[in-house]
Amino acid sequence: MTSTTWQVLETGPLVTVQDRGRIGLAHLGVPRAGALDGPAAALANRLVGNGPDAAVLEVLLGGLAVRAGGGCWVAVTGAPAPVSVDGSARALSRAEWLPAGGVLRVGAPAAGLRSYVAVAGGFAVEPVLGSRATDTLAWVGPPRVEPGVELPVGEPTGELRPLDTPPSPPPGALRVVPGPRDDWFTGDALDELCRTTWTVGADSDRIGLRLEGVGLRRARDGELASEGMVLGAVQVPPSGRPVVLLADHPPTGGYPVVGVVDEADLWRCAQVRPGEEVRFTALPRPPAPGAATG
Structure with missing residues (x-):
């Protein structure tokens, strides 16, 4: 499988590229950034065989539609949003196949706020200060994801894990x-x-x-x-x-x-x-x- 790109067709209130963030640069005045729901982002990466540092999409309140340039494995985790490929429903928190030219949609979640979209190989946008995370305070890193943007996808390197178990949630407070x-x-x-x-x-x-x-x-x-x-x-x-x-x-x-x-x-x-x-x-x-x- 070769690397490919995704074309962004639609977005909701806010879609950003995130990874684990710019850890260790606060003394230079650089915010950390990174996925707000770290366990959900990590789960999405594991499902498609990515390492923990691979970049994902953080989707606020759904509204995302993307077209794949080539066939790839994807996973959506986090807030329980409806997921579909070419109009057919797909499962949350499970690796799913997105064919070349196929359209992945992430709808508005019934609860929670943020869903995470991972693709095998990760999103290969240009890193800034060692990270592909978007910081919304100073807008360091990749710009917000908007309709018309093309997102490069890296080469898959890990073993697919079609199913995985999210960690047990901590206490409610x-x-x-x-x-x-x-x-x-x-x-x-x-x-x-x-x-x-x-x-x-x-x-x-x-x-x-x-x-x-x-x-x-x-x-x-x-x-x-x-x-x-x-x-x-x-x-x-x-x-x-x-x-x-x-x-x-x-x-x-x-x-x-x-x-x-x-x-x-x-x-x-x-x-x-x-x-x-x-x-x-x-x-x-x-x-x-x-x-x-x-």
């Missing part, structure tokens, strides 16, 4: 460890964060999950000097309403961080819709480096 700035809030801010039921705001995006509810109360006025931010940090702006920083978050920020979401739970932030509820549950603070653990 977002597990969070205490952050470094709880002294900026009155009382036990992490406990208050976990007692409150938050609603996902309509302005949530790949940069942050913005939550609405009775805000956390500040014990100090003013703002911090900008400091480094990590993936999953729960920042609290003056409104008191938390923001969970996601893959396209800026490398620095000046709002205090009350906690950090466990990495294994971040995929939930990729799939929760505006208006849906989110809860947190506290994990113990990890020991300081070099501290005795008994």
